[in-house]
Amino acid sequence: MSDDRPPAAAEAVSPAGARYAVIASRWNAPVVEALLAGARRAFAAQGVAATAVDVWRVPGAWELPVLAAHLAAQGRHAAIIALGCVVRGDTRHFEQVADGCAEGLMRVAVEMRLPVLNGVLAVEREADALARAGGAHGNKGEEVALAAIAMAALWSSL
Numbered sequence: 001m002s003d004d005r006p007p008a009a010a011e012a013v014s015p016a017g018a019r020y021a022v023i024a025s026r027w028n029a030p031v032v033e034a035l036l037a038g039a040r041r042a043f044a045a046q047g048v049a050a051t052a053v054d055v056w057r058v059p060g061a062w063e064l065p066v067l068a069a070h071l072a073a074q075g076r077h078a079a080i081i082a083l084g085c086v087v088r089g090d091t092r093h094f095e096q097v098a099d100g101c102a103e104g105l106m107r108v109a110v111e112m113r114l115p116v117l118n119g120v121l122a123v124e125r126e127a128d129a130l131a132r133a134g135g136a137h138g139n140k141g142e143e144v145a146l147a148a149i150a151m152a153a154l155w156s157s158l
Contacts, residue, residue: 012150014048018078020148021071022053025084027060031126034133035083035119038141046149061086061120062097065104072112078152079115080108081144085129086122098122115151119144 020043024036036055043053054077058067061084068080082105088094101120109116119140123129131137 012046012146012153014046014149015078015152015156018052018152019076020048020053021077021080022055023064023067023071023080023082024055024057025059025061025064026057028085028087028129031085031121031129031133032083035139035141038134038139039081039083039119039145042142042145046146048149060084060097061101064101064120065108068105068108068116069112072108072114072116078155079117079148081117081119081148083141084120086120087126087129088124094122115148115155117144117148
């Protein structure tokens with residue numbers, strides 16, 4: 001009996017010649033820089049050359065989907081990763097930005113038929129973000145980089 005399941009993210013091998021796009025928000029910079037460092041480590045650990053990872057910066061999480069759409073339309077990347085952090089405040093702004101960003105990234109992925117990984121933290125407090133950016137809860141940047149490689153491997157096998 002054959003096993004047609006894709007490899008686990010940590011087991012996936014990046015397709016030859018694959019390039020990856022990482023879009024990082026400048027807002028909540030200490031958290032996002034930790035996510036970016038985690039993504040870079042994960043790519044390197046899986047044998048992806050640093051020169052195969054293109055990094056762009058945008059002002060905040062709200063701007064991530066539009067750049068993801070632009071990059072997806074160019075067709076140069078096997079997957080796109082969005083990194084950011086939205087911390088709840090006293091207004092509805094948190095929900096609008098976090099939900100709009102997630103919905104926008106998913107729309108790009110589905111419409112462009114390209115893996116777009118959501119590494120945007122939506123948290124109650126900055127301490128929660130730090131816990132998920134290399135702290136007690138791991139590093140979401142690493143997780144999405146591994147998922148990007150797994151999806152690129154799956155895409156190349158289809």
